[in-house]
Amino acid sequence: MRLTTKGxxxxxxxxxxxxxSQDKPVTLTEIAARQTISLSYLEQLFARLRKAxxxxxxxxxxxxxQLNQDAKKISIGAIVEAVNxxxxxxxxxxxxxxxxxxxxxxxxxxxxxxxxxxxxxxNITLADLLAKGDERRNAEQMGESVVKIRRTRKKS
Amino acid sequence: MRLTTKGxxxxxxxxxxxxxSQDKPVTLTEIAARQTISLSYLEQLFARLRKAxxxxxxxxxxxxxQLNQDAKKISIGAIVEAVNxxxxxxxxxxxxxxxxxxxxxxxxxxxxxxxxxxxxxxNITLADLLAKGDERRNAEQMGESVVKIRRTRKKS
DNA sequence: CAATAGTTGACTATTCTACTAGGTTAAGTA
DNA sequence: TACTTAACCTAGTAGAATAGTCAACTATTG
Numbered sequence: 001m002r003l004t005t006k007g008x009x010x011x012x013x014x015x016x017x018x019x020x021s022q023d024k025p026v027t028l029t030e031i032a033a034r035q036t037i038s039l040s041y042l043e044q045l046f047a048r049l050r051k052a053x054x055x056x057x058x059x060x061x062x063x064x065x066q067l068n069q070d071a072k073k074i075s076i077g078a079i080v081e082a083v084n085x086x087x088x089x090x091x092x093x094x095x096x097x098x099x100x101x102x103x104x105x106x107x108x109x110x111x112x113x114x115x116x117x118x119x120x121x122x123n124i125t126l127a128d129l130l131a132k133g134d135e136r137r138n139a140e141q142m143g144e145s146v147v148k149i150r151r152t153r154k155k156s
Numbered sequence: 157m158r159l160t161t162k163g164x165x166x167x168x169x170x171x172x173x174x175x176x177s178q179d180k181p182v183t184l185t186e187i188a189a190r191q192t193i194s195l196s197y198l199e200q201l202f203a204r205l206r207k208a209x210x211x212x213x214x215x216x217x218x219x220x221x222q223l224n225q226d227a228k229k230i231s232i233g234a235i236v237e238a239v240n241x242x243x244x245x246x247x248x249x250x251x252x253x254x255x256x257x258x259x260x261x262x263x264x265x266x267x268x269x270x271x272x273x274x275x276x277x278x279n280i281t282l283a284d285l286l287a288k289g290d291e292r293r294n295a296e297q298m299g300e301s302v303v304k305i306r307r308t309r310k311k312s
Numbered sequence: 313c314a315a316t317a318g319t320t321g322a323c324t325a326t327t328c329t330a331c332t333a334g335g336t337t338a339a340g341t342a
Numbered sequence: 343t344a345c346t347t348a349a350c351c352t353a354g355t356a357g358a359a360t361a362g363t364c365a366a367c368t369a370t371t372g
Binding site for chain 2: 346347348349350351
Binding site: 001003004008011012106107109110113114120121132133 | 157158171232269277
């Protein structure tokens with residue numbers, strides 16, 4: 001399990017999507033505006049999320065993206081894993097035989113750590129995070145300043 | 157907290173160091189041989205670890221590196237943090253004001269996750285991992301095949 | 313049909329990773 | 343004192359990952 005800014009972008013976008021797509025699909029353009037993530041980068045991330053079956057694209061006017069599953073079923077770990085490429089997990093793939101015995105010792109220990117974090121992230125769902133957000137949103141009203149931005153694209 | 161292969165290299169090397177430096181300093185050349193990590197890359201990692209006060213260098217023949225603190229005091233989180241550069245933590249530094257209110261919502265949630273993982277890694281020490289290794293090493297004798305390698309360096 | 317919006321792919325700049333190459337300094341040993 | 347050892351330091355570099363642009367599609371709605 002790798003933890004980088006790419007995963008954070010994906011989780012941020014998914015939280016936004018889960019929050020705003022309760023009645024209708026949300027366009028990436030909206031998410032890009034709200035979360036200040038570039039539209040094209042979002043497109044890349046959501047292409048992976050769609051292939052992983054986490055979100056569903058709806059084409060045409062009024063379209064956008066929706067969750068493909070219940071927010072209670074979508075784990076943070078799944079989101080992070082979807083956008084990161086597999087990571088060849090050290091020279092000795094999995095539990096293979098390393099030349100140096102002490103190597104695999106430390107390697108196993110690191111894998112143990114990694115698996116712990118992975119299982120932690122897998123046991124937190126989008127719904128959990130949304131609930132935490134609701135708590136926080138009691139006092140301060142949540143702003144709805146959806147700035148209409150236009151895609152940076154030249155006309156042909 | 158970023159979790160990448162760089163951190164794993166550092167933890168692997170530190171485990172090796174903690175294990176073998178109980179009576180005398182351990183040279184990076186030895187660690188490089190045992191863990192199959194390039195010597196010069198280890199030098200870079202240990203330069204950071206030394207600046208962080210985690211290890212101590214001993215110069216001259218018979219020199220090498222030692223732990224600068226008790227293995228019980230050295231956390232995995234500290235090792236990982238020492239070798240990674242600070243990471244500018246999103247556009248809004250810390251708890252600063254973002255333009256879009258919803259941004260900071262999701263941002264806060266991610267920071268919460270990140271802090272959890274950080275505290276987990278901070279609460280595991282080198283000594284803990286060494287103990288786990290001892291358990292494992294009961295049945296299978298640990299090999300001591302220290303291959304003598306020479307530094308890849310041209311003579312002037 | 314036209315507008316909307318997703319889908320796809322190619323292409324770019326920057327940063328990080330992992331490593332190579334070499335030089336300098338400090339400390340033991342012959 | 344000369345030699346060896348090994349830390350310490352600086353610079354460079356191929357390749358991967360990150361973050362993003364640009365442009366051409368395709369499917370759907372009105």
